[in-house]
Amino acid sequence: MKTSILGNKDFLGGLLLVAIGAGAAFISRSYPMGTLRQMGPGFMPFSLALLLMGLGLLLALRAPHDGEELEWGGGLRPVLVVLGAVLLFAQVLEPLGLVLSSMILIIASSLAHTPFRLRETLLLSVGLTVGVVLLFAYALEIPFALWPRGL
Incomplete structure (x- = not known):
């Protein structure tokens, strides 16, 4: 049975990762970033949040359109x-x-x-x-x- 993309677990999981990453990036922006040479306390959380958002986006975009019902x-x-x-x-x-x-x-x-x-x-x-x-x-x-x- 064909379902919409919104019924696909991979798509919804990817969106969830993007949302979590966006929340972490929003929270970490209040910390000093520093530079690559002298990283501040906000550098790693912000970098990991961007990585999480990228992986979530990749997962959501690669989700098949005929997934099973959620x-x-x-x-x-x-x-x-x-x-x-x-x-x-x-x-x-x-x-x-x-x-x-x-x-x-x-x-x-x-x-x-x-x-x-x-x-x-x-x-x-x-x-x-x-x-x-x-x-x-x-x-x-x-x-x-x-x-x-x-x-």
Whole structure:
């Protein structure tokens, strides 16, 4: 069954990415940009927002015109699960530290995927957590506590 372009998941997902990128670009414009040589605090968020908008536009333009009907009920559950996982991460980051909080985020986000596979999820959470710690704590030297307070 042929549907309109507005019923296509890729098109709507691309528009959502463009909207999120536009919002991030709007928010980041209040920070000093700096130059390429001495980047200010607004440079990276603004650059990533533009990149997100470009990828969203590319996705929306490449969406086929005869896509399947959009299912709001089936597509809403993963969004809510991932959003809940991010909110949980924000709440437990300070008391639990970066390592445990990252693992909780990844495991909770993986509940959005069916079927849930415990072994794969645990391996993924360990691998991604190592990457997160190496990137944020060591490469970027962001002062996150790695472990819960008192350890």
